[in-house]
Amino acid sequence: MINRRSLLSGLAFALVPGAAFAQKARTFQIDPAYVPQSVAVQFDYAPGTVVVDAPNRFLYLMEAPGTARRYGVGVGRTGLTFAGTAEVGRKAKWPWWRPTANMIKRNPKKYKRYSGGMKGGPGNPLGSRALYLYRDGQDTLYRIHGTTEPWSIGQAVSNGCIRMVNEHVEDLYERVPVGASVVVLR
Numbered sequence: 001m002i003n004r005r006s007l008l009s010g011l012a013f014a015l016v017p018g019a020a021f022a023q024k025a026r027t028f029q030i031d032p033a034y035v036p037q038s039v040a041v042q043f044d045y046a047p048g049t050v051v052v053d054a055p056n057r058f059l060y061l062m063e064a065p066g067t068a069r070r071y072g073v074g075v076g077r078t079g080l081t082f083a084g085t086a087e088v089g090r091k092a093k094w095p096w097w098r099p100t101a102n103m104i105k106r107n108p109k110k111y112k113r114y115s116g117g118m119k120g121g122p123g124n125p126l127g128s129r130a131l132y133l134y135r136d137g138q139d140t141l142y143r144i145h146g147t148t149e150p151w152s153i154g155q156a157v158s159n160g161c162i163r164m165v166n167e168h169v170e171d172l173y174e175r176v177p178v179g180a181s182v183v184v185l186r
Contacts, residue, residue, distance in 0.1 A: 034072020034153050036168055041068045045183065050088070050131075050144070050176060052162055052184040054081060057154045059144070059162060061175055069175070071168050073144075074152040076160035082133065082142040083186040088178050089134025094120030100141055103159050123148060128166040129173040133182055144182075145169060 034057075041060060045051055051060040051068070054075045060068035075081065098117035118124055127146015132139060146166035152158070153165060162184075164172065 030150070030165070031072065031154060034165075036069060036071050036171060038063065039068060039070045040066055042066075046181070048176070048180055050172075050180060050182045052144075052182070054083070054162075054184060054186055057156075059164070059172070061172060071164055071172060072153045074147065074149075074154065074158055074163040075156050076158050076162075077156050081160055081184075081186065082140060082162075083184050084135075086133040086135045086140055086142070086182045086184070088131045088176055088180045088182060089137075089139060090132045090178055091173060091176075092120075092130050092132070093173075094124070094128060095126045095130040095143075095145070096120055097124050097126045100159070127163070127169060129169045131169075131173065131176060131182075144172070 045062045049062045059071045059073045099111040104111045130143045130145040133142045144162045146169040147163040150165045
């Protein structure tokens with residue numbers, strides 16, 4: 001039997017450099033490089049632009065010329081990636097999720113049971129927040145979102161979206177408005 005205390009301790013995430021994350025008995029140390037921090041950058045985008053450096057697994061929110069807030073991210077596996085420009089078309093707290101047809105086709109055993117969708121909540125793969133990427137007014141089906149697998153940050157493991165630690169995407173969510181520009185570098 002699971003009591004409230006063990007459930008809460010199993011779901012607790014610390015957000016300081018080197019802090020241990022634990023979920024479902026999996027413990028790991030977050031690399032301090034993936035904790036949100038202000039950094040100097042060499043690229044030149046307008047303040048408020050979100051820049052995803054997919055090869056290096058970082059997301060930058062431009063603050064001023066030469067300065068950005070940097071977050072660690074997990075990105076899509078090879079062949080399952082988004083690149084180019086988009087904009088934040090909408091945002092959601094505890095978003096509803098449904099696997100794409102391609103996800104179901106690639107791995108029906110894992111995804112078919114969710115073909116009708118899944119309501120938002122702590123077990124939802126999109127985590128606590130989602131920023132939906134649109135191009136030319138159309139949903140690209142790619143998201144910047146939280147994750148139920150925070151140990152995947154810094155890796156290429158997702159089905160194409162850009163995933164973040166829930167607390168980090170919550171911070172980004174509050175800083176980025178609908179309509180913000182997003183650039184995904186490959």
